[in-house]
Amino acid sequence: MKTTGTAKVREALGEYLKALKTEFTTGMILPTKAIATQELTVERKVTGNPLQASPVALGVRIPTVALHLTELFDTTVEQLYSIFTVKDLVQKFSKSPAVLEAEKGGKFQMFDGNITGEYVELNTMQQLH
The missing domain is CATH 1.20.5 (Single alpha-helices involved in coiled-coils or other helix-helix interfaces)
Structure with a gap:
């Protein structure tokens, strides 16, 4: 066996x-035998000139527009002002950590950094921009 x-x-x-x-x-x-015996040669010339970077505009221009919204809130001005300027109230509203510098030119960050911005104008208990 x-x-x-x-x-x-x-x-x-x-x-x-x-x-x-x-x-x-x-x-x-299948390739023929004539092609199989051919050798491919590639000639490359190397120049001694270093590459010079010239400013070239890259990318695609995307048309954009400015968006301005005005909202009306059914609350008092003082309450609304404090909701956007007091850190504890912002954190309770967003249920996440917040960073607030409630002064002109100060930065704010809400909803884990998804909303960021800058206080452009603050009129105490009257106006927020």
Whole structure:
């Protein structure tokens, strides 16, 4: 069994490989021998001049517009002013940490940094910009 079995297994594997090769190569375009012997040569010239970067405008110009919103709140001016300028009230409203510098030119940050801005004008208990 050992000697005859080995011969039969080799014979079956040989037939399988031959069938696999013919089935795999059907419909395949193989290169000709003339192309296989060609060598591709690429010539590159290296110049001694260093590259000089010149200012080039990159990117695409996207048209934008300014958006100004005016909201009316059904509350007192004092309450609304304190809601946007007192850190504890902003944190309770947003349920997240807030950074507030309630002064002209001061920065603010709410909703985990998703909303940021600058206080342009503050009139105590009257107006916020």
